[in-house]
Amino acid sequence: MESHVITGLERIVGPDGIVRDDGELLTYETDGLVKLRSKPGVAVLPTSAEQVQRVVRLCHEHKVPFVARGQGTGLSGGAMPHPDGVLIVMTRMNRILDVDIPNRRITVEPGVMNLDVSKAVAGAGYYYAPDPSSQVICSIGGNLAENSGGAHCLKYGFTVHHVLGVEAVLPDGELVRLGGPALDAPGLDLLGVLVGSEGTLAVVTKVVLNLLRKPAAVETLLAAFDSTEAAGNAVSGIIGAGIIPAAVEMMDRVTIEAAEAAVHPNFPKTEAILIVELDGAEADVSALFTRVEEVCNEARASEIQIARTAEQRARFWQGRKAAYAAMGRVSQSYYVQEVVIPV
Ligand SMILES: Cc1cc2nc3c(=O)[nH]c(=O)nc-3n(C[C@H](O)[C@H](O)[C@H](O)COP(=O)(O)OP(=O)(O)OC[C@H]3O[C@@H](n4cnc5c(N)ncnc54)[C@H](O)[C@@H]3O)c2cc1C
Incomplete structure (x- = not known):
């Protein structure tokens, strides 16, 4: 990158808002799609919209490519820098x-x-x-x-x-x-x-x-099944009963084991689990929650745990939310497939 562009960038964001050192730039060479890597020509960390505007204008004038970056957890390579470009890192605009x-x-x-x-x-x-x-x-x-x-x-x-x-x-x-x-x-x-x-x-x-x-009432259960098919049947049963849960999440054995090893949520050792959460008005939630339990039993759940406290609910969700990162124990890099089907 031409030196007058770098000087111009430094003038805009100040010496503490620009990263040029090769070693430091490694921080930004990838996002959550770790298979793809490319170090930016330079990274800038603006602190105001005005600075962003001036950086972008400078890039535009000198035909320098630029990419914005947040925290670099994206899974689609969206924050992948251009080797001859400017990476605009937005982390300091955090008010x-x-x-x-x-x-x-x-x-x-x-x-x-x-x-x-x-x-x-x-x-x-x-x-x-x-x-x-x-x-x-x-x-x-x-x-x-x-x-x-x-x-x-x-x-x-x-x-x-x-x-x-x-x-x-x-x-x-x-x-x-x-x-x-x-x-x-x-x-x-x-x-x-x-x-x-x-x-x-x-x-x-x-x-x-x-x-x-915040909803007046929240109820969460975790149901264990002997197969992902049985867990899937429970999901169809819940939706078929006209219930729209706040959340329904399924995990298979590989994912359960990876999450267990990572954050120890104490999930049942089984082929599949479902976490089902209902929220809304108190009377509504308690009636529908009973129906969800029935549907899980009809789908042959081998065990049902109900979150009795906020801590228990947090434990269910901690296990589920850690699952993606925990898959790093199974494979260093992998692609995520999202499938949408009408249920
Ligand atoms: C463990 C893990 C779990 C995840 N779980 C989920 C999930 O449940 N659901 C989900 O949807 N995603 C999930 N993701 C993906 C990722 O966290 C999200 O896509 C998140 O929104 C990315 O935010 P980020 O700040 O890391 O953005 P980055 O990765 O830094 O950037 C993502 C995209 O946003 C652009 N961008 C960033 N800031 C700006 C800005 N100010 N203006 C314009 N463009 C900008 C970048 O150019 C890039 O294209 C997960 C990722 C990981 C690693």
Whole structure:
């Protein structure tokens, strides 16, 4: 990369906001798709939208490729740098800018961690619904670019259903605002185009997120089965009974064993488990939960554990959410296949 571009970048982000050292750049050579590696020409860590705008404008003027990066946990290689390009690392833009409980929304910079959004509003009885398993470490900017979902997306949808508005820098350096203070702003759904575009359309610098009220009741069970087919039958039975759980997650033996070795959730040693969670109004949840138990028994569950405390529920979810990373014990790298079928 030409030295005057590097000098220009350093002038924008300051000497502590630029990484040029070969060894330090190794940090950024891959994301969660570890099979693909490429060191960036240079990495910059802006602290404001204005700095992002100036960096992008400089790249545009000098025809230098650039890629945005959040926490680098993406599984599709979206944050893979260009060897002759600039990697714009958003981790220093990690402030919560505004919490607006009466209107159920929060405004954050893109480097804020997913789980930190829920933590910021938990005291007021609210949370942010999309919960990727990587939520302790992945950023809202990355979530937005990947349209991330999590265990609870069956009922609550994906990131696209919870982003109200964004501020973003287009590839020529123009700062734009899309969406608005509420869901489904009038006009073309450009926000819907941006969410899930893997950072190819703009660098997001501010995000307004929708918050949900914590449900009055939550019930979670873990059911063990002798085969994945039997567990699958239970899922069909639950959906067939007209129940939309907050989450239904299945794990097979390989995954159960890997998660057990990693975080010791004390799962049953079996061929398949299902974790089923219902939430909503108290009376509704307790009636439907009984029906879920019946369906699991009809599908020949060999064991059913019900989470009696928040700690037990957290243990079920810790085992499930650690599963992806735990697969590293089985294979150093692997591809994830997501299949969607109507049930
Ligand atoms: C153990 C593990 C579990 C996971 N579980 C889930 C899961 O349950 N559900 C799920 O959906 N995903 C999951 N993922 C994938 C990953 O965590 C998500 O895709 C997450 O949203 C990526 O966030 P990040 O901050 O790491 O983004 P990065 O990996 O840094 O970047 C991802 C993409 O976002 C773009 N980007 C980042 N910041 C910005 C910005 N400010 N503006 C524009 N573009 C930007 C990048 O260019 C790239 O294309 C998991 C990953 C791991 C490693």
